[in-house]
Amino acid sequence: MTATSTSEAPQATIQLPTDWRDFYALTKPRVMSLVIFTGLCGLLAAPGSVHPVIGFTAILCIALAAGGAAALNMWWEAELDAKMKRTRNRPIPAGRLPKSDALIFGTLLSAVSVMTMGLAVHWLAASVLALSIFYYVVIYTMWLKPRTPQNIVIGGGAGAFPPLIGWIAVTGDITAMPILLFAIIFMWTPPHFWALALFVEIDYENAGVPMMPNVKGQKSTRLQVLIYSILLLPIAVAPWAIGGTGAIYGVTALALTAWFIALSVPVATRISATGDAMLPEKRLFKFSILYLFALFAVLVLDRYASPFVEAL
Known part of the structure; x- marks a missing residue:
């Protein structure tokens, strides 16, 4: 003793x-x-x-x-x-x-x-x-x-x-544009983080953290990844729709978010997160980081390049 x-x-x-x-x-x-x-x-x-x-x-x-x-x-x-x-x-x-x-x-x-x-x-x-x-x-x-x-x-x-x-x-001051930028990241976060949670589910379960895959199950989580990815589309292009940006941002946001949704589909239709080394969840998670960097980089590019494009 x-x-x-x-x-x-x-x-x-x-x-x-x-x-x-x-x-x-x-x-x-x-x-x-x-x-x-x-x-x-x-x-x-x-x-x-x-x-x-x-x-x-x-x-x-x-x-x-x-x-x-x-x-x-x-x-x-x-x-x-x-x-x-x-x-x-x-x-x-x-x-x-x-x-x-x-x-x-x-x-x-x-x-x-x-x-x-x-x-x-x-x-x-x-x-x-x-x-x-x-x-x-x-x-x-x-x-x-x-x-x-x-x-x-x-x-x-x-x-x-x-x-x-x-x-x-x-x-x-606070206007519609910065609120939309806030909303983009707000809506981007669930599919980004749940993609991670799907392939480290056991970690959260062992720690007792009530993440979506552990509480609602993988099927529900996967469906919600796709739903939030689709809901991200109108919010991502909204700055262009309200005239806050030009077509450089608008077209890029549309293409990037469509790609985001496309990567969410195999996540939503997959039964479990076991098997091949390069899981759809990992592909979505990695792309989601690139997505946010690219989207905001194009936002800045649009701000300074649009006047020259319009002048052509």
């Missing part, structure tokens, strides 16, 4: 050395790259202009906020991450970083990002930035994710804020 207790005690208290890479990992750099990109595209596509230093500061604040929210997410979900193969090597569950350090780091980044945005850009952008942090950390991470399979549907708003904030940083 005593020997067992003695041998187990060090395992519970071992703290591996921490370095800067562990703090960097807390910010979820791969996710942050998409956040920064869509935020920058929102800023560049907005009408009007902004001083380069102000623009850089706005994007820096979006990046800091995303990193801070991600660190707070990892702080809250440390025990959950330890149960999942995909996340067990993150700094906290791997024992390289104390939870308290992640809490302090995430809180500091979040606070600095909002205050800097307010003082250097304006307080409307700072307010929406603060809302985005609250949405991700409290509404999605703490409330929705452990309670409902609709966590990704409602929680999709967490990742949809960056282009809205980038646009507001330039214009100082």
Whole structure:
């Protein structure tokens, strides 16, 4: 009895050395790259202009906020991450970083990002930035994710804020266009994330997270992937329909989303996520990331190229 207790005690208290890479990992750099990109595209596509230093500061604040929210997410979900193969090597569950350090780091980044945005850009952008942090950390991470399979549907708003904030940083107001950019990412998130959830279903089940495949089953999830992909089409082309963009964006959005839907069909008609190495779910997941990068890149291209095309 005593020997067992003695041998187990060090395992519970071992703290591996921490370095800067562990703090960097807390910010979820791969996710942050998409956040920064869509935020920058929102800023560049907005009408009007902004001083380069102000623009850089706005994007820096979006990046800091995303990193801070991600660190707070990892702080809250440390025990959950330890149960999942995909996340067990993150700094906290791997024992390289104390939870308290992640809490302090995430809180500091979040606070600095909002205050800097307010003082250097304006307080409307700072307010929406603060809302985005609250949405991700409290509404999605703490409330929705452990309670409902609709966590990704409602929680999709967490990742949809960056282009809205980038646009507001330039214009100082909220109009239909930035709301549509928000809506595109909001509607894109469920098929993007459920494609991932379908081929890591066991991970979520072992961790007790009520993801759609675990609660409603694969058949229902696969059908919803296709439905949300189809619903994405009118929202993706809406900026063109309301005259907010030119044909460069409109035609590209139509083609990209049609391709997105085409990749969703085999996901919807597949019975299970076992078998071949390159699953339809993985193809859709990988394309969905490319889709968002391409769509927002074309949004910026349209903003600057359309006047030249119209002049021809």
